[in-house]
Amino acid sequence: MKIPHDKPVLVTSALPYVNGECHIGHLRTYVPADICVRMLRKMGYRVIFISGSDTHGTPIVLSAEAEGTTPEAVVERYHEHFRRVFDALNVDFDYYGRTDSPANHARTEEIVKDLMARGYVYRKKTKQAYCNTCGRFLPDRYVEGICPYCGTLARGDECDQGCGRHLEPGEIEEPRCKICGSAAVYKDQEHFFFKLSAFSHFLLSYLHGLEGTANARNYALEWVKRELRDWCITRNLEWGVKFPGRDDLVVYVWVDAPIGYISFTEELLRERGEDDTEWARYWKNNEATIIHFIGTDIIYHHCIFWPAMLKGAGYSLPRAVIASGMVKINGKTFSKSRGNVVWASEFLERFHPDMLRYYLVAQSSHTKELDFSWDSFFMRVNNELVAILGNLAYRVLTFTYKHFGMVPAGEIEDEVTSAIESATAEVLSAMENYEFKKMVDATMGLANFGNSYFQREEPWHLIKGDEDARRRCGTIIKNVLQILKSICILLEPVMPEKMGEMWFQLGMETDLHATKIEDLRAPIRTGQKLNKPAVLFQRVG
Template sequence: MEKLVTTALPYANGPIHLGHLVEHVQADIWVRFQRLIGRQCLFLCGDDAHGSAIMLAAEKSGIQPEQWIKTIRQEHYRDFQDFLVDYDLYHTTHSDENKQLSCEIYKTLRDSGLIERKRVTQAYDDQANMFLPDRYVKGTCPKCGSEDQYGDSCEQCGAVYTPDQLLNPKSVLTQTTPIYKDSEHYFFALSKCQDLLEDWVGRGALQPEVEKKLSEWFDHGLKNWDISRDAPYFGIEIPDAPGKYFYVWMDAPIGYIAATKHWANSRGLDEKKMWSHDSKTDIVHFIGKDILYFHGLFWPAILHHAGYKTPDHIYAHGFLTINGKKMSKSRGTYVTARAYLDAFDPDYLRYYFAAKLSPTISDIDLNWTEFASRINAELIGKIINIGSRCTCFIHRYFSGVLSDHLSDEALYQQIISNESTLLQLYDSRDYNQCLRLLLQMADQVNQYLDQVKPWAMVKDESVLDQVGPICTLGVSVFYSLMGFLSPVLPGTFERVQSFLRVEHSNWSDFCRPLLSQQIDVFPRLLERVKLSDASFIDE
């Protein structure tokens, strides 16, 4: 396997929302492109299915945690499938493989002197009679002063801290101020890994701004990382510590290896060939910038000391805002994947996200007015319209058969010559520049059609035979554009393939014209966006 690609595991405590989809669509586009140019890619994800939050959510619903996470996983997987995110496996961290691997890795770290124990002071809800998970304490970030932040990290500045460092902390369960109690916890000795991680961070696996961000942690020295939680807790019990469980950020990333093991073993293969320290497989993680610390420091250190390969690339993205505002149920800017799908084609959002995504960690905004404009004016008005206006003449005057030559071979080659640039842009995840170039290519053929005016030529018998090669050029460029867009618009491209009666196997097929070929009548590939179709949009 050339590449093993993962996305961060969605937490199994609620539905998939549009913020999740930025990452999963970004990764899916990249994987589809890699496969299109002939590279082998294994694409994996699954639910992060452990933690107190899940235990409490299940309890509130009156069911066992196992049933809760099973139902949530089915819903998550259905949403990703309906958004055409093509995972080879959508697994779960609540699996035999993950339990086995987490315990094995822990024992290796312990035996290497990298697990330490010490007593810590923890937030405790006296009314709920339980230690509070970090995310069940909210308050003001001690670093940047942002309010309503979780007890383990700040979503605004990325700072990582402990609940007792929060300002004005409150229990999410009872809204009371937590008290603090002592408990013995288990720590991974991250402080012993600083030299290793400083070297790893500088190897080129990270985006420049991510490398700079992670390097800031070295200035103050890395701190040991608490990997344990007290009962009651839904998760994996630590082998030599009854009543203690692995913190979710210990077993969740190990879920990447567990998913690989499940996929490989079910095919009689060995996952170690992809994860061993000397493996030639490229390990690629797509993540949000809010979890850089865990994936960029904690995770590589654990992998290295447990004898596994460290990631070759970690690609981080920014946050999603909607109409310029943070996603929020109370503000009406929280949109689930299912609510979107009830209103619009999934390819619309895939196209919009691609038009916004770059190789950086900049945030992107989903502005619904711009969304409608990009779909109606760009995708349908500029690209889809090429196929519509040309195929109608092919059917009306040439029995649905494309010409055996193009009216302007030089123009076709000039347009298609951009494919080498498209290759580089896709590979570097510079999707917005990729789409910009594709629109420029569409403009070229639209300008040509406007100049030669085939709709006027068909009225003159003396030049009617020239219309076939002209429209064949238009259809050929349309096919190429849609082929180059197929990683972004897989559903629409399947419909294009069907009516053009073509099959593709690789990228190079989109660099050849369609000649002397019978095609079907142009279908309604996409409908124009009407924002009034979506109840969640307040125009």
């Protein structure tokens, strides 16, 4: 894909639901998003990068009750937790908001009113399970009972043990409250529905033009080609955004969550002192390129509900959706209850964040499943970051530091230029296709080339020779230093801290993070003093 250069770019990363700690499944979406943003900036784009905490919904309310505290307290705790993790990993959002902010409430109300005014929302009576003991209505997933089709024990929304059929609210027989276990009764309840079915035609053509990864587009198209059911967008809860004109209902969390993308943009621009209508350039007038990073589990919401809502309320539409594959642990699906999970904090206590950033993109292509294991992590770090990249930097820098102390004179050889050029071309084309693994593979290929070149030329012999030999040695060194400089620029988006360290050791005085891709073509300056080299990556495991 080609992102237009003349428009600002808005990149969003899916909103973590702040009902628990951050695990590496989350990071598989946020880290590549951050890498993408850093690379876009290197390519000269103006980018703002936004995310935030998804704070509403039933699970948070239930967690709060279980702990004897308030939803606000739960949200506050995990909101801060996620902020700290992103900070530690250098996932560098321009703005990280939360969906319970006044701005998001206001924007959500406005959008819902817009949808109502345009006739896309209607009311309908439904039967809903009510628990007399708990004194409240029960969302589908907190009801269990007997499946009317096959007679097995089933969840409120799906016969998960038996026939697998989806169950409409009110269908399940002998409903029981999953929270307290007592029998529930059905009560008539009025709810509001979004006319999703009216958007089939629009979605079909929208999705055909949607950029990003094929998995997102194809998955959504499957649904649209079948049939879209209207979508119940209200819930009987206290915690959330009140449905306009109804104190007893809040909007469903998947309405106000993506709207966070809009309100966080508003909040960021206000914080920057921009005009109050500046956000409209991004979200009303199609004057920006909107790109969403999500996980494959929420393709449905981002490729169907969300564009339908935006279209229905008269907002700008996303240009691309990039969906990362799910993470497994030792071949098994994530499961908190079974302890089959790897927490972000557990990682960060033991390893440098750049190792995790590297692993997350190097281990598997973005849309495929990533099977995490500690062995595979240790292997990648030891064989690639330590043995290939770290070792190349250290062997060259210590050699240079000892014998020259600065960048020696010499021409960059054609062979080296072409290796650098082709690696750069590969990185950029991988970037265009959101193939982050190919980005790092191409750069590691350049490091391999560097090792091979250095080994073949044997500068450790040349340095002991006559004046010609020593001059030749300097040329070799200058060439390998040029390779290192290029690697710093190409891998900075992936490993911002470690590449910054290498940049410093090379004696570069500019800010690596602000360095553009074109800058790697400039030869490293002869006479530039090196700083004392140090090992970049320690072996792990």
